[in-house]
Amino acid sequence: xxxxxxxxxxxxxxxxxxxxxxxxxxxxxIPKPLFPLAGQPMVHHPISACKTIPNLAQIYLxxxxxxxxxxxxxxxxxNELRVPVRYLREDKPHGSAGGLYNFRDLIMEDNxxxxxxxxxxxCCSFPLPGMLEAHRRYGGMGxxxxxKVSPESANQFGELVADPVTNELLHYTxxxxxxxxxxxxxxxxxFTPDIFTAIQGVxxxxxxxxxxxxxxxxxxLQPPNRSPPSDFVRLDQDILSPLAxxxxxxxxxxxxxWEQIKTPGMSLKCSALYLAQFRFTSxxxxxxxxxxxxxxxCGDVYIHPSAKVHPTAKIGPNVSISANxxxxxxxxxxxxxxxxxxxxxENAVVIHAIVGxxxxxxxxxxxxxxxxxxxxxxxxILGESVTVEDEVVVINSIILPNKTLNVSVQEEIIL
Amino acid sequence: xxxxxxEASGGSRIFKSWEPTKIWEGARALTGDKGDHxxxxxxxxxxxGGFGTRLRPLTLSVxxxxxxxxxxxxxxxxIEALKAIGVTEVVLAxxxxxxxxxxxxxxxxxxxxxxITCSQETEPLGTAGPLALARDNLVxxxxxxxxxLNSDVISEYPLQEMIDFHKSHGGEASILVTKVDEPSKYGVxxxxxxxxxxxxxxxxxxxxxxNKINAGIYLLNPSVLDRIELRPTSIEKEVFPNIAAxxxxxxxxxxxxxxxxxxxxxxxxxxxxxxxxLKKKSSPKLAFGPHIIGNVLVDxxxxxxxxxxxxxxxxxxxxxxxESGVRLSRCTIMRGVRVKKHACISSSxxxxxxxxxxxxxxxxxxxxxxxxHVCDEIYSNGGxxxxxxxxxxxxxxxxxxx
Numbered sequence: 009x010x011x012x013x014x015x016x017x018x019x020x021x022x023x024x025x026x027x028x029x030x031x032x033x034x035x036x037x038i039p040k041p042l043f044p045l046a047g048q049p050m051v052h053h054p055i056s057a058c059k060t061i062p063n064l065a066q067i068y069l070x071x072x073x074x075x076x077x078x079x080x081x082x083x084x085x086x087n088e089l090r091v092p093v094r095y096l097r098e099d100k101p102h103g104s105a106g107g108l109y110n111f112r113d114l115i116m117e118d119n120x121x122x123x124x125x126x127x128x129x130x131c132c133s134f135p136l137p138g139m140l141e142a143h144r145r146y147g148g149m150g151x152x153x154x155x156k157v158s159p160e161s162a163n164q165f166g167e168l169v170a171d172p173v174t175n176e177l178l179h180y181t182x183x184x185x186x187x188x189x190x191x192x193x194x195x196x197x198x199f200t201p202d203i204f205t206a207i208q209g210v211x212x213x214x215x216x217x218x219x220x221x222x223x224x225x226x227x228x229l230q231p232p233n234r235s236p237p238s239d240f241v242r243l244d245q246d247i248l249s250p251l252a253x254x255x256x257x258x259x260x261x262x263x264x265x266w267e268q269i270k271t272p273g274m275s276l277k278c279s280a281l282y283l284a285q286f287r288f289t290s291x292x293x294x295x296x297x298x299x300x301x302x303x304x305x306c307g308d309v310y311i312h313p314s315a316k317v318h319p320t321a322k323i324g325p326n327v328s329i330s331a332n333x334x335x336x337x338x339x340x341x342x343x344x345x346x347x348x349x350x351x352x353x354e355n356a357v358v359i360h361a362i363v364g365x366x367x368x369x370x371x372x373x374x375x376x377x378x379x380x381x382x383x384x385x386x387x388x389i390l391g392e393s394v395t396v397e398d399e400v401v402v403i404n405s406i407i408l409p410n411k412t413l414n415v416s417v418q419e420e421i422i423l
Numbered sequence: 424x425x426x427x428x429x430e431a432s433g434g435s436r437i438f439k440s441w442e443p444t445k446i447w448e449g450a451r452a453l454t455g456d457k458g459d460h461x462x463x464x465x466x467x468x469x470x471x472g473g474f475g476t477r478l479r480p481l482t483l484s485v486x487x488x489x490x491x492x493x494x495x496x497x498x499x500x501x502i503e504a505l506k507a508i509g510v511t512e513v514v515l516a517x518x519x520x521x522x523x524x525x526x527x528x529x530x531x532x533x534x535x536x537x538x539i540t541c542s543q544e545t546e547p548l549g550t551a552g553p554l555a556l557a558r559d560n561l562v563x564x565x566x567x568x569x570x571x572l573n574s575d576v577i578s579e580y581p582l583q584e585m586i587d588f589h590k591s592h593g594g595e596a597s598i599l600v601t602k603v604d605e606p607s608k609y610g611v612x613x614x615x616x617x618x619x620x621x622x623x624x625x626x627x628x629x630x631x632x633x634n635k636i637n638a639g640i641y642l643l644n645p646s647v648l649d650r651i652e653l654r655p656t657s658i659e660k661e662v663f664p665n666i667a668a669x670x671x672x673x674x675x676x677x678x679x680x681x682x683x684x685x686x687x688x689x690x691x692x693x694x695x696x697x698x699x700x701l702k703k704k705s706s707p708k709l710a711f712g713p714h715i716i717g718n719v720l721v722d723x724x725x726x727x728x729x730x731x732x733x734x735x736x737x738x739x740x741x742x743x744x745x746e747s748g749v750r751l752s753r754c755t756i757m758r759g760v761r762v763k764k765h766a767c768i769s770s771s772x773x774x775x776x777x778x779x780x781x782x783x784x785x786x787x788x789x790x791x792x793x794x795x796h797v798c799d800e801i802y803s804n805g806g807x808x809x810x811x812x813x814x815x816x817x818x819x820x821x822x823x824x825x
Binding site for chain 1: 473474476479480483807809811812823825
């Protein structure tokens with residue numbers, strides 16, 4: 009369905025540098041959206057999902073990073089996928105809905121009938137074609153992607169209640185203290201252009217009302233003109249909550265995987281989820297151990313074409329190896345992300361770890377962690393240019409860039 | 424993209440420009456005003472080295488030589504001491520972030536009237552290799568000896584006395600040594616007491632062989648460069664022992680204080696020693712007043728409120744605002760920090776543009792990186808906090824907050 013006039017514009021919110029410190033130490037060297045999961049930059053996954061929508065006119069990446077951080081990526085992905093991708097920098101915080109509104113003129117330039125809004129740091133199958141079709145059937149202003157989670161974990165997110173027959177959104181509340189619902193907001197939406205009217209309505213309401221706020225000491229630090237302006241509009245509290253139950257918003261439930269990628273540990277978990285997805289969507293990207301010339305591969309493994317892996321190494325499951333990495337003889341890699349230009353010398357073992365760009369892992373050394381993706385030291389992380397000398401053991405630790413370890417460490421953060 | 428460029432570009436208000444790497448020769452040196460006995464133009468090399476990881480989180484925002492000590496970039500203490508005895512050219516041996524250093528140095532070259540160049544290692548060359556790399560900058564036809572300093576070292580810099588000592592013994596190399604209480608932690612220099620001739624070096628000795636250690640300040644004849652190959656070389660382990668064996672290496676005991684301030688604990692001790700030496704010289708830079716105890720340095724642009732008690736051993740940087748009722752002791756407050764009312768800070772370093780909230784208590788080697796905000800009433804016991812964080816709950820035990 010959909011006439012040739014019905015164009016779709018996608019907007020992906022990518023965040024900014026000083027906001028997300030939870031992704032350190034990896035974010036010390038690269039903007040989080042460009043960190044690779046299953047061999048592709050994080051933002052590549054929602055972008056590829058947008059490509060499955062018919063009549064996609066444009067993709068905008070919106071964030072607080074400097075333009076030059078994304079310049080190279082944006083031009084190469086535009087060429088590769090044959091769809092215009094453009095990075096737009098927000099000059100100041102407008103809130104999750106305000107950011108969308110801020111660029112409404114650009115977004116509406118293509119006269120789209122629908123706007124897809126995605127968060128970059130969400131790991132998901134992004135079932136956009138099905139969601140768009142459902143959205144057209146519902147005929148509302150917006151459709152929210154939801155997923156069922158365990159009741160205990162639901163309160164970390166936005167909880168939704170929907171009508172089981174019509175799928176209308178009846179109630180929405182952000183991070184409630186008591187249990188409301190086990191269906192949560194996945195951070196993916198489809199809107200019609202009416203969303204801009206709704207956002208504008210909120211900010212003009214704000215302007216008319218005098219606001220008395222008790223300022224915390226941190227807010228008092230901001231220069232006077234930075235206290236929440238009227239154009240700061242949050243999607244959850246200011247749009248979704250008030251409009252629930254008014255026959256304007258609907259939900260679409262996904263049965264696939266869903267995770268938030270807030271910490272480096274979670275990036276390892278999400279890399280594994282995307283690798284597993286590749287088995288169905290892009291099996292040619294996964295490595296296989298055919299022939300005596302190749303290393304032994306178990307499970308889902310991605311190896312960049314320029315990486316060199318010795319035939320006696322055993323790789324996997326859940327391993328992704330980036331460009332120009334060199335994996336030596338007899339190396340064993342399990343559940344890890346090996347970044348560009350890393351050298352892993354003979355007989356080393358890496359389990360549940362992220363090895364940073366240009367790092368060097370010595371012979372017979374062992375880099376590992378318990379593999380608890382949510383724990384602070386559950387995945388061992390080596391920053392850029394870290395050297396682990398021969399026979400050294402690194403367990404459940406985080407090592408910042410440019411360090412050399414010549415003694416073993418356990419449960420430590422090394423600055 | 425250079426390491427840490429991403430977060431730095433997003434957040435640091437200190438160094439924004441990241442220009443392409445190149446060796447940059449700055450403005451011509453203005454001739455020294457010490458024209459009398461120095462028609463000789465002496466040169467110096469400062470070993471700046473690497474990433475300064477021991478001074479993280481401060482060095483996540485700024486390269487180590489530019490981190491302020493007693494309200495002045497560390498390396499400026501040394502460059503000024505060299506300029507004062509007539510050194511006309513300083514070479515910085517670096518292997519990290521040359522662009523950031525070069526921007527800073529442009530400014531100081533003209534202000535100080537001394538030529539500053541950078542010699543960049545493309546691979547680590549140890550403690551002697553950089554001298555070989557900078558050879559062309561260090562030696563000319565004059566045959567004059569040149570200084571070598573380690574960038575982490577703070578001391579009185581008795582450089583003129585060292586020149587006189589070097590001339591009097593006529594050897595090939597002179598080093599400064601300093602007396603320490605626990606020599607086994609370091610490399611000990613065993614020397615003949617009356618002449619200062621060095622017999623040998625002993626690394627971390629198990630029995631007592633002497634209590635003088637290498638202070639990291641050398642005066643070398645150009646011939647020393649012939650002993651150094653352009654490869655990773657250690658000056659203490661390879662070069663000096665060879666010169667000592669030929670009885671051409673002499674050591675002078677450093678009068679006054681000495682400190683390697685490359686890590687936070689020693690940085691804080693070093694400030695005490697430095698301010699103490701200012702006191703001994705009756706320096707007008709030290710603050711005085713009813714609210715000052717002991718030795719305190721306050722930048723003239725800093726504002727201090729009423730009812731405060733500041734000191735001993737405190738340095739407050741430019742643009743700082745210390746509100747009323749604040750207690751500061753044994754701490755360094757970097758540029759642009761705001762300490763709110765009734766707060767209490769001791770034995771800590773507060774990074775640039777941070778804030779410490781009302782009634783907050785910050786102590787025991789708390790190190791706050793750039794732009795860290797400690798909320799009101801929070802307690803930090805040894806928290807080490809990376810840049811751009813807000814501390815909303817107390818840190819009861821020493822911990823790194825990323």
